[in-house]
Amino acid sequence: MDHLTAESDNTLGLSMIPRDPTIFFNNWHDAQKLPAPAQIRTSAFDFHYETLQQSSSQRILYFPDLGLVIKHGKRTTMVEGQTLWAISRFCPAVRASTVYGWCTDNSEVFMYLSYIAGVTLDSRLETLSEDELTDVARQMETMLGSIRGLRQPLEEIFIGTPDRGPIHDQIWRHDKPKCAFSATREFNEALFAFAEGRVPQFPEHELFQYVRASFSDTASIRFSHTDLSPLNIIISPTSTEVMGIIDWQESGWYPDFWEYVKARYLAPVKWDKYIDIMLRPCKREFEALSIYISCGLIM
Numbered sequence: 001m002d003h004l005t006a007e008s009d010n011t012l013g014l015s016m017i018p019r020d021p022t023i024f025f026n027n028w029h030d031a032q033k034l035p036a037p038a039q040i041r042t043s044a045f046d047f048h049y050e051t052l053q054q055s056s057s058q059r060i061l062y063f064p065d066l067g068l069v070i071k072h073g074k075r076t077t078m079v080e081g082q083t084l085w086a087i088s089r090f091c092p093a094v095r096a097s098t099v100y101g102w103c104t105d106n107s108e109v110f111m112y113l114s115y116i117a118g119v120t121l122d123s124r125l126e127t128l129s130e131d132e133l134t135d136v137a138r139q140m141e142t143m144l145g146s147i148r149g150l151r152q153p154l155e156e157i158f159i160g161t162p163d164r165g166p167i168h169d170q171i172w173r174h175d176k177p178k179c180a181f182s183a184t185r186e187f188n189e190a191l192f193a194f195a196e197g198r199v200p201q202f203p204e205h206e207l208f209q210y211v212r213a214s215f216s217d218t219a220s221i222r223f224s225h226t227d228l229s230p231l232n233i234i235i236s237p238t239s240t241e242v243m244g245i246i247d248w249q250e251s252g253w254y255p256d257f258w259e260y261v262k263a264r265y266l267a268p269v270k271w272d273k274y275i276d277i278m279l280r281p282c283k284r285e286f287e288a289l290s291i292y293i294s295c296g297l298i299m
Contacts, residue, residue: 010090012223013153017082017163024101024112025085030066034112037105040070062115069097071111075249078102081111082162083251086223091146095244116244119237122230125270132240133270137277139242140233144259144278150223152253159187159221161252168250169226169262184255185217195292207291214288215257224259226250228278229266257282261289 028034040061052060058073071080084099098114121136128136152158160167160180167177171191181187192212195202202208225232227250234243260282263275275281 010149010151011153012086012090012150012162014156014164016086018085019078019082019163021078021104021109022102024103025099027098028100028112032066034068034100035070037072037103037108037110040072040110064115067115068100069113069115071113072108074108076109076111077161077168077249078109078111078163079161079165079168079251080113080248083248084113086150086162087147090150091143093146094143095242096248097244097246116234116246118234118243120231121233121235121271122268124235124237125230125268128240133274134277135240136233136235136242137274139240140228140245140278143242143245144225144228147225148222148259152221157221158182159184159253159255167252167254169254169258170250171262183217184219184221187255188212188215188217191215192292195295198295207295211288211292214284215255219255219257221253222256222259224251224254224262226252226254226259226262227266228259228263230268230271257285261286265289265293 024034052062052069054060056073057075058071061070062068063070081099081102084096087094087096088098095116097116100112100114102109102111104110125133156164158164158180159182164180166179167181167187175194177190181190192203192208192215195208203212225245225248227247228245232245232247234246235241236243260275260279263279264272264286267275
């Protein structure tokens with residue numbers, strides 16, 4: 001299968017998704033070869049690199065001379081690579097890293113991505129004017145509209161990762177889904193199952209009934225990032241140009257309202273009102289989730 005052949009429409013079917021544990025897309029054009037897992041683990045190579053992030057679950061390395069980012073660790077999966085592949089193929093309006101490929105070594109995924117130069121929106125949030133923030137939000141609106149324009153084949157409707165795995169949204173920190181959901185109703189039921197045994201008179205309690213009723217079981221399914229914090233929006237250090245959206249590790253197919261709800265939940269006060277420009281407002285769902293979260297049931 002040629003993973004780089006363009007499609008004529010916006011239908012993203014399962015058969016199109018690259019799922020090999022090791023795959024490279026022949027789009028790395030530097031004379032220097034990509035470093036192998038053994039080199040990356042031991043740092044036994046001559047490249048100059050910086051550690052962008054180091055935790056027990058993921059290590060992110062940046063190679064300035066190559067414009068290359070490598071992610072590996074427990075949190076690194078094929079999901080980000082699959083999404084970036086789909087974006088490059090179907091959503092040319094979206095600015096995001098180029099994925100060169102990934103490999104799996106001793107059950108650990110190594111993801112090879114292009115570096116996006118710039119600074120986080122979060123780092124400039126307090127110095128940008130309302131007009132400037134509106135401009136950023138308008139650019140994001142265009143990009144997110146392109147992503148949300150992707151569609152599933154009618155015979156492949158589900159909520160999950162691009163390859164029909166269980167969603168990776170961090171709201172499920174403990175009882176993580178074991179498989180994809182077949183419909184929005186299943187997603188909602190799993191979300192509100194956190195209340196079982198923790199809310200008096202569950203599920204008859206008036207508060208739960210109100211919150212649950214705010215989430216439609218018939219909401220359409222859209223491709224979503226689900227972690228649109230200003231930390232994951234890269235802009236120019238000197239203008240309002242959006243250079244790219246990063247950190248697609250939780251991305252996949254979600255209920256239509258979820259992107260807005262999560263973006264509002266993650267937004268600092270100064271950025272909050274601009275979410276209504278970026279995305280179609282789903283205020284009832286956000287207010288309901290805020291109540292749910294305030295009860296200490298999730299997050």
